[in-house]
Amino acid sequence: MNLILMGAPGAGKGTQAVKISEKFNIPTISTGDRLRSAIAEGTEMGKLAKSYMDEGKLVPDEVVIGIIKDYLATDACQNGFILDGFPRSLPQAEALDAMGVRIDAVLSIDVPDEAIVERMSGRRVCSCGASYHIKYNPPIKTDVCDKCGSALYIRDDDNAATVQNRLQTYHNTTEPIADFYAAKGKLIRVVGQDKVEDTTAAVLAALANV
Numbered sequence: 434m435n436l437i438l439m440g441a442p443g444a445g446k447g448t449q450a451v452k453i454s455e456k457f458n459i460p461t462i463s464t465g466d467r468l469r470s471a472i473a474e475g476t477e478m479g480k481l482a483k484s485y486m487d488e489g490k491l492v493p494d495e496v497v498i499g500i501i502k503d504y505l506a507t508d509a510c511q512n513g514f515i516l517d518g519f520p521r522s523l524p525q526a527e528a529l530d531a532m533g534v535r536i537d538a539v540l541s542i543d544v545p546d547e548a549i550v551e552r553m554s555g556r557r558v559c560s561c562g563a564s565y566h567i568k569y570n571p572p573i574k575t576d577v578c579d580k581c582g583s584a585l586y587i588r589d590d591d592n593a594a595t596v597q598n599r600l601q602t603y604h605n606t607t608e609p610i611a612d613f614y615a616a617k618g619k620l621i622r623v624v625g626q627d628k629v630e631d632t633t634a635a636v637l638a639a640l641a642n643v
Contacts, residue, residue, distance in 0.1 A: 434459060434513040434643055435505075435535055437520070439611065440542035442599045443549040444625055445632060449542060450517045452633045453640065459513040462504065464497055471500045478503055494528045502534055513537075526610045538643045539614040540636065544625035546600050554593040557585040569627075 434457055440446045450461045471479030472486075478499045482492045497519075505514060520526040529536070544552075555567045559578035565571060565585060572578060576585045589595065614620045621639050626632045 434640070435537045436513065436640075436643075437516045437536055437539040437614070438518075438542070439539060439607070440625070441544065441546070441549055441603045443553045443596065444542045444544045445629065446517055446542060448629055449633060449636050450515050453515055453636065456637060457513065457640075459515060460509055461515045461517050462501065462510075462519075463517065464501060464519045467500050467504050468492065468497065471503070476500075476503060494525050495532075498525070498528050498532050498534070501529075502532055505534065520610060522606050523609045523613060526613050536614070536619060538640065539611070539620050540639065541611055541620060541622050542625045542632065542636070543622055546597075548625075549600060550593055550596050553591045553596045554587070556588070556591050558588055559583050559585050 436453065436459075438446050438450055438453070453459070454461050468479075468482055472483045473479070478496060482496050482500065485492045485496070501516070501519070504510065520529055551568070552566070555569070557565045557567060557572070557576065559565075559581065560583055561578060561581045563578050563580045565578075572585065577583070578585055590599070611620055621643075623632070623635045623639050626635065
């Protein structure tokens with residue numbers, strides 16, 4: 434199964450990617466990780482990407498997709514793959530299509546904006562790595578870590594205003610990809626649930642016939 438996973442920031446893509454990967458024995462592909470690996474390995478595409486980066490330029494979509502395409506040809510992806518967080522824009526989706534990368538399904542995890550703002554702005558983290566939520570997983574003592582007793586804090590990107598800005602960027606830039614794949618008959622929508630296991634059940638049921 435060659436899968437693209439879509440969803441707004443905080444929709445739970447990363448969590449569901451792990452579940453899908455375990456169920457179908459296919460790897461989740463991070464474009465950032467693949468880019469760094471290609472450069473470290475000195476592949477043709479890696480060298481090309483490095484030439485742009487050395488000049489302080491953004492790596493073009495075609496080069497990033499070329500690096501992904503090279504990786505897709507390896508044994509690691511013989512059973513398929515999950516692209517999580519890529520493509521991020523319509524031009525990237527069109528370029529992926531133009532380079533002949535076969536996509537079987539695009540799974541969009543849909544969660545209302547207000548629910549995402551509540552999820553992310555309610556998150557509290559600790560320097561020890563522990564994570565809490567003021568509503569769904571509160572610490573025993575307000576704003577104090579159960580594990581180490583340190584003060585909890587809100588990550589900068591979990592600030593409500595920041596979350597709203599990230600959501601707006603997603604709607605403007607990434608969401609049009611859904612229409613692109615819907616026109617190809619490849620889009621599958623799943624409504625994200627409050628409980629992770631309920632979302633997982635819906636996701637796996639939706640992918641059962643792909």
